[in-house]
Amino acid sequence: MSSEKLSMREGAPREGSLEAPTRHPIDWQSPDFYDAHKLEQELERVFDICHGCRRCVNLCNAFPTLFDLVDESPTLELDGVDKTHFIKVVDECYLCDMCYMSKCPYVPPHEWNVDFPHLMLRAKAVKFKKGETLFRDRFLTSTDAVAKMITTIPMVDAVVNHFNAQPPVRNVLEKTLGVHHDAVLPTYHHNTLRKRVAGQVKSLTPVPTEQTSGKVALFATCYGNYNSPHLGDDFFKVFQHNGIHIELVPQEQCCGMPKLELGDLEAVARARDANIPVLAEMIDAGYDIIAPVPSCVLMFKQELPLMFPQDAQVQKVKSRMFDPFEYLMLRHKAGLLKTEFAQPLGDVSYHVACHLRVQNIGLKTRDILQLVPGTQVQAIERCSGHDGTYAVKTEFYEAAIKIGRPVAKKVDDNANSRFASDCPMAATQVAHLAKRDVAAEHPMTLLRIAYGL
Numbered sequence: 001m002s003s004e005k006l007s008m009r010e011g012a013p014r015e016g017s018l019e020a021p022t023r024h025p026i027d028w029q030s031p032d033f034y035d036a037h038k039l040e041q042e043l044e045r046v047f048d049i050c051h052g053c054r055r056c057v058n059l060c061n062a063f064p065t066l067f068d069l070v071d072e073s074p075t076l077e078l079d080g081v082d083k084t085h086f087i088k089v090v091d092e093c094y095l096c097d098m099c100y101m102s103k104c105p106y107v108p109p110h111e112w113n114v115d116f117p118h119l120m121l122r123a124k125a126v127k128f129k130k131g132e133t134l135f136r137d138r139f140l141t142s143t144d145a146v147a148k149m150i151t152t153i154p155m156v157d158a159v160v161n162h163f164n165a166q167p168p169v170r171n172v173l174e175k176t177l178g179v180h181h182d183a184v185l186p187t188y189h190h191n192t193l194r195k196r197v198a199g200q201v202k203s204l205t206p207v208p209t210e211q212t213s214g215k216v217a218l219f220a221t222c223y224g225n226y227n228s229p230h231l232g233d234d235f236f237k238v239f240q241h242n243g244i245h246i247e248l249v250p251q252e253q254c255c256g257m258p259k260l261e262l263g264d265l266e267a268v269a270r271a272r273d274a275n276i277p278v279l280a281e282m283i284d285a286g287y288d289i290i291a292p293v294p295s296c297v298l299m300f301k302q303e304l305p306l307m308f309p310q311d312a313q314v315q316k317v318k319s320r321m322f323d324p325f326e327y328l329m330l331r332h333k334a335g336l337l338k339t340e341f342a343q344p345l346g347d348v349s350y351h352v353a354c355h356l357r358v359q360n361i362g363l364k365t366r367d368i369l370q371l372v373p374g375t376q377v378q379a380i381e382r383c384s385g386h387d388g389t390y391a392v393k394t395e396f397y398e399a400a401i402k403i404g405r406p407v408a409k410k411v412d413d414n415a416n417s418r419f420a421s422d423c424p425m426a427a428t429q430v431a432h433l434a435k436r437d438v439a440a441e442h443p444m445t446l447l448r449i450a451y452g453l
């Protein structure tokens with residue numbers, strides 16, 4: 001029965017909820033979680049509600065896929081859809097969380113209890129457990145291992161970057177691995193972020209505020225460390241300039257977000273085991289934690305705490321993990337951020353990544369950049385279409401382009417001198433789709449430039 005029919009019944013559940021949304025823990029260690037029959041029943045229940053609602057039709061390709069299945073079924077209702085096709089909807093979801101955070105009126109505590117992203121996560125986990133996940137997807141989500149392989153020996157990074165730019169090589173990659181020949185692939189750097197900043201630690205006396213300790217540990221992230229290592233210089237220079245003691249987390253692995261998106265929850269648990277004790281120890285020593293990629297921050301702020309609700313160390317890390325501009329804004333509110341700048345940034349098109357939006361912290365990056373005189377920031381709050389590994393897979397590439405094109409068009413239309421996104425992957429995707437020649441920059445790079453550092 002569709003939700004429309006349900007809502008017309010006397011005594012039917014009310015539309016929306018008056019109470020603040022809550023999120024249930026992810027029950028991934030219970031046998032029910034992996035019960036294929038129970039999963040199918042839950043997919044049917046939630047898909048039927050979504051069919052009656054359809055608010056999320058323009059968010060991603062998962063909802064149009066679901067609604068097409070219904071609209072092309074003989075009954076024009078969910079009961080006419082072949083259940084073996086449910087997985088097509090699941091495969092289109094890249095767990096951006098936007099449907100839960102920005103659209104859905106039926107999230108808990110509403111009695112319909114709809115958590116679409118975490119239902120997709122459960123379906124991905126069941127698929128992974130059944131061994132139905134492609135080798136390509138396991139390979140692409142092994143970000144740490146692949147990057148280590150490419151960057152450990154000098155020159156291997158240069159060779160890989162060179163071959164990744166050759167059309168014949170890309171055609172072979174597409175045929176053998178299913179990586180689309182036009183997709184943007186990351187470039188690798190032997191001189192990693194961790195190597196670059198190793199000698200830049202300065203001992204600064206921390207000045208604490210009510211909400212910050214004034215002493216941060218940077219979780220470099222896979223992308224920051226191997227693919228965008230200059231970010232280390234930007235972060236160290238800006239934080240030190242503002243009197244904040246900054247050093248690297250002594251050792252780290254991938255945060256686990258790519259494996260979460262794959263449904264490999266045991267791998268996520270291994271990432272937890274590797275990272276959380278180290279981070280918790282840093283927090284005990286007075287450090288706050290930051291990371292340059294919103295998805296990795298979200299992993300520690302939201303997904304790990306929901307997977308391990310009883311784990312005191314995970315909850316401790318959640319409480320001291322900050323988006324970097326959220327951190328700078330807290331320092332600014334305490335009067336501790338320097339606001340003398342050496343140069344204006346001009347007009348900036350600023351893409352707000354989904355995994356930043358769902359942190360519910362407002363547009364702190366925009367607000368900090370706008371402290372720079374002679375700077376106007378135009379925020380673009382739409383999905384870039386990159387979405388982890390979604391945009392590089394042959395079968396999803398066209399859909400990813402369709403999702404990201406409106407952002408690129410906005411960047412083209414704005415014709416601003418600069419373009420930035422907190423997510424370096426989203427930034428390169430938008431720059432790739434834009435017709436104008438735009439350089440993708442991280443906002444921390446822009447802030448360093450504005451300070452003249």
Ligand code: SF4
Nearest residue numbers: 060093094096097099
């Ligand atoms: S989590 Fe994101 S990708 Fe998944 S269904 Fe919701 S909006 Fe679409």
Ligand code: SF4
Nearest residue numbers: 050053054055056104
């Ligand atoms: S996730 Fe919620 S808002 Fe989106 S289509 Fe389903 S019921 Fe509607």
